[in-house]
Amino acid sequence: NAGVMQNPRHLVRRRGQEARLRCSPMKGHSHVYWYRQLPEEGLKFMVYLQKENIIDESGMPKERFSAEFPKEGPSILRIQQVVRGDSAAYFCASSPRGNQMNTEAFFGQGTRLTVV
Amino acid sequence: ILNVEQSPQSLHVQEGDSTNFTCSFPSSNFYALHWYRWETAKSPEALFVMTLNGDEKKKGRISATLNTKEGYSYLYIKGSQPEDSATYLCALNYGGSQGNLIFGKGTKLSVKP
Numbered sequence: 490n491a492g493v494m495q496n497p498r499h500l501v502r503r504r505g506q507e508a509r510l511r512c513s514p515m516k517g518h519s520h521v522y523w524y525r526q527l528p529e530e531g532l533k534f535m536v537y538l539q540k541e542n543i544i545d546e547s548g549m550p551k552e553r554f555s556a557e558f559p560k561e562g563p564s565i566l567r568i569q570q571v572v573r574g575d576s577a578a579y580f581c582a583s584s585p586r587g588n589q590m591n592t593e594a595f596f597g598q599g600t601r602l603t604v605v
Numbered sequence: 606i607l608n609v610e611q612s613p614q615s616l617h618v619q620e621g622d623s624t625n626f627t628c629s630f631p632s633s634n635f636y637a638l639h640w641y642r643w644e645t646a647k648s649p650e651a652l653f654v655m656t657l658n659g660d661e662k663k664k665g666r667i668s669a670t671l672n673t674k675e676g677y678s679y680l681y682i683k684g685s686q687p688e689d690s691a692t693y694l695c696a697l698n699y700g701g702s703q704g705n706l707i708f709g710k711g712t713k714l715s716v717k718p
Contacts, residue, residue, distance in 0.1 A: 492648065522704035531609075531711065532649075532694070537704040545702035580649070582704070591637050591656050592703055596648040 491516070493583050493597035494563075501603045508568040508575070510600045514583030520544075521564045522594060523556060526578045538564060571604045578602075607631055609697050611709035618685050619717050625681045626712040628695030632676035639706060640669055640680055641694040649694060652680075685716045 494513040502508050514521050523535040537545040538558035549556065553571075558564040568575055578601045582594035610629045618624050628638070637656045641649040653662040658673040666683045682689055692713045696706035 520704070524708075532696075532706075532708040534701075534705045534707070537702045545705055547701065547705065582649075584703070591654045593639075593651040593654055594704060595651070596641075598646075598648045 493518075493581055493595050495579075495581050495597035495600050497600060498598065499601050499603070501605060502571045503605055504572060505570050508571050508602055508604075510566040510568075510579050510581075510602070511563045512566070512581030512583075512597060513563040514581075515585075515595050518583035518585050518595070520584045520586070520592075521558050522582045522584075523564075523566050524580045524582070526580065526599075528577070532580065535566075568602075571602075573604050576602055576604045607697070607699055607707050609695055609707050609709040611693075611695050611712050613712060614710070615713040615715070617715045617717065620685060620687060622685050622716075623681065623683045624685055624714065625679050626693065626714075628678045628680070628709055630676050630678075630695075630697050630707075632673055634699045635673045635676075635697065636700050637698040638671055638678050639696040639698075640678070641696065642691050643694055643711070644691045652693075680712075682714070685714070687716045687718050690714055690716045 534548040640652040643649040655671040660671040692711040696708040
């Protein structure tokens with residue numbers, strides 16, 4: 490049973506380009522979470538998705554960022570018109586259950602985005 | 606602004622030493638506390654999820670306690686081994702959705718053989 494898979498592991502984009510980060514949750518998990526770690530900062534919650542639904546996007550920047558988790562395929566975090574401040578490590582986690590605060594989440598190894 | 610503080614920021618111990626570190630948080634509206642272990646170049650790995658005041662959890666040589674009234678949790682490692690070297694993260698849920706966690710910056714533990 491493979492863990493949470495994120496790709497690419499490293500992504501370099503020029504300012505103004507689009508970045509697409511992919512996350513395949515663990516088998517049987519239908520809940521996905523995205524977090525961002527800026528340099529010298531802790532992990533920050535961005536968005537929580539269930540299949541085909543956004544449950545909580547309170548941590549997402551209002552502009553240029555979007556996330557989806559379609560019925561088939563991986564979850565995608567999309568950043569349009571990237572700027573240098575978007576350079577960070579983006580982590581995805583998944584869990585099998587919803588609505589339970591004591592649910593453990595399983596993390597991927599992250600995608601390190603560098604904007605040049 | 607809700608803040609989760611972890612101390613110390615880093616810790617160097619000898620193999621065989623026992624050690625502990627702290628996660629401090631505002632005690633109001635507490636729902637759950639998570640401890641994660643994060644080795645370099647790997648994924649954060651869940652250690653414990655704690656919800657009740659007075660909770661104590663144990664996994665092998667690692668244990669944790671929770672005091673929600675005073676707003677702290679301790680993580681203990683008994684007889685540290687080099688493979689325990691990692692960053693230990695604490696994260697709190699304050700009643701947002703289940704993944705909406707506020708993370709501390711972690712305690713980086715280095716265990717010398």
